[in-house]
Amino acid sequence: xxxxxxxEIDLDGIIELQTANQPExxxxxxxxxxxxxxxxxxxxxxxxxxxxxxxxxxFLMTSTREMNADVPIxxxxxxxxxxxxxxxxxxxxxxxxxxxxxxLAQAMFAExxxxxxxxxxxxxxxxxxxxxxxxxxxxxxxxxAGFVFNGSDYVALSYAGREVAPNKPQQPAxxxxxxx
Numbered sequence: 001x002x003x004x005x006x007x008e009i010d011l012d013g014i015i016e017l018q019t020a021n022q023p024e025x026x027x028x029x030x031x032x033x034x035x036x037x038x039x040x041x042x043x044x045x046x047x048x049x050x051x052x053x054x055x056x057x058x059f060l061m062t063s064t065r066e067m068n069a070d071v072p073i074x075x076x077x078x079x080x081x082x083x084x085x086x087x088x089x090x091x092x093x094x095x096x097x098x099x100x101x102x103x104l105a106q107a108m109f110a111e112x113x114x115x116x117x118x119x120x121x122x123x124x125x126x127x128x129x130x131x132x133x134x135x136x137x138x139x140x141x142x143x144x145a146g147f148v149f150n151g152s153d154y155v156a157l158s159y160a161g162r163e164v165a166p167n168k169p170q171q172p173a174x175x176x177x178x179x180x
Contacts, residue, residue, distance in 0.1 A: 013056030081145035090121035127153040
C-alpha cells in the first residue's frame, strides 16, 4: 500500500471511488464533488490517497473553509463550529469496501498530520454513522458541536481544537442549494 499526496493522475480513481460510495449505491458519503472541484482542492490543500496495485483504495480530502463555503452542509457545520482562524475542512474520507477495517483511514490521517502539523481540522459525520464516528474517535477527534441539516443529525468534530460542552444546543440548517 502506498499512501501519499494525490496528483492529477489519481483523479479518475478518486472519482470512481467517490461514485461507488454515494448513498444511492449504499454508501455514506454526504456529497459528490465534481472533478474540477476536486482538482482545485488538490492544488490548494493536501489530498491524501492510498494506492494498491495501481488503483485508488482510499482518499482523504481537505479544503480551506473559503473553498467550499458555497456547499450548504459545510456552511451549516461552520455555523455550528467555525474553528480556529487557520482551521481547514477535513473530508470527505473514503476507503474502498474491500480495504475497510485495515487501518487505512488512520494511515491517511497520519500522513495528513505530517503535512499539516498543529493545524485544526474540522469535519462532520452523520450521527447515525457509528462506524465512522468510532474510526474518527480512535484517531483522536472529538465532538465540538451538533447540527441538523436536511432533517438529519450531524456531529461536528475537531482535532487540535477545543472541546465544548456536550449539551450544546443544536441549530437547524436548511439546504438551499446542491453541490454540482
